[in-house]
Amino acid sequence: MQHTSAVDRPAVPLAPDSRTFARAFGDVRDAWRQRELWGHLGWQDIKQRYRRSVIGPLWITISMGTTALALGLLYSQLLGQELGTYLPYITVGFIVWNFILGVITEGTEVFIVNEGLIKHLPSPVTVHVLRMVWRQVLFFAHNLVVYLIVLAVFFPTLSEPYKMEGDITAQPGLSWAVLLAVPGFVLVVANAVWVALLFGIVSTRFRDIPPVIHSFIQLVFFMTPIVWPVGLLNKFTHGEGSWKVLIAEFNPIYHFLEIVRAPLIGHAQSWHHWAVAGAFTVVGWGLALVALRNYRARVSYWV
Structure with missing residues (x-):
């Protein structure tokens, strides 16, 4: 019987290191290829939520319309704003804010609530x-739908140049620039993915993160120009250069809000909103890919 020494034996191939950016990019790429899976599951989530409801997902529209109308009527009087320009402003602000809010709050628990699927369905974590x-x-x-209704009612006002209370210059009014809201929303969605990836991974490891974020998210709402126009800061501080204007400028959500809201209601759109949003996109995706590279394989053990 011939014996082979340890030197003669073929080396057992080692498994490739899972902590590589190639694996992180591969997870995102494979998840995109499975869009039929997560697309179907997303539809089923909505159907399941309103399974026994008579009007189904229209409750989403009714709830948003009621909130925007009530707060629009109230704050237009408190802030001395014209209803024809202020109600579209607050309506679109609430619509975009609700998307951002849903991504942040649900993103912190995106892996925790999908524990069963993560453990039993072999798929990239980015799918969830x-x-x-x-x-x-x-x-x-x-x-x-609420925006379209408000637009139909106040189109005569928004179609011409107008000025909100506190604005230094008049807004140009609705034009073909409204189409800029499409790439703006695409950019917001791209950031939503990295926010959910990063917060989801961190929150899965440290379970104190979701309640902390839920506690402070209301403060972020009041610090963001959603129910109050930025122009009021100029009015109350006697000039655009006042340091108090930085309350809005240092808030990243404000810039993502503006690249969608401004074209939809005929506001003048500044290039610096796109610059700030683009910078956050690059930095955020970099952080998310680092987290995905280092901890992607551990998510199934943490949930």
Whole structure:
């Protein structure tokens, strides 16, 4: 019987290191290829939520319309704004904010609530993030019905140049620039994916993160120009250069809000909103890919 020494034996091939950016990019790429899976699951989430409802997902539209109308009527009087220009402003602000809010709050628990699927369905972890973001996109589409109704009512006002209380210059009014809202929303969705990936991974490891974010998200709402126009800061501080204007400028959500809201209501859109949003996109995706590279394989053990 011939014996082989340890030197003569063929080396056992080692498994490739899972902590590589190639694996991280591969997870995102494979998840996109499975869009039929997460697209179907996103639809089923909405159907399941309104399974025994008579009007189904229209409740999303009704809830948004009621909230926007009530707060629009109230704050237009408190802030001294014309209803014809202020109600579209607050309506679109709420629609975009609800999308951002849903992504942040549900993103922190995106892996925790999908524990069963993660442990029993061999698929990229990014699939669960895309499913959640797709569901929020569908909610956003339902809420756009409210915008179309408000636009139909106040189109005569918004179609001409107008000025909101506190604005230094008049807004140009609705034009073909409204189409800029499409790439703006695409950029918001791209950021929604990395936010859910990053927050989801961190929150799965540290379970204190979701309640902390849920506690502070209301503060972020009041610090973001959603129910109050930025122009009021100029009015109350006697000039655009006042340091108090930085309350809005240092808020990243404000810039993502503006690249969608401004063209939809005929506001003048500044290039710096796109610059800030683009910078956050690059930095955010970099952080998300680092987290995905280092901890993608551990998610199934943490949930």
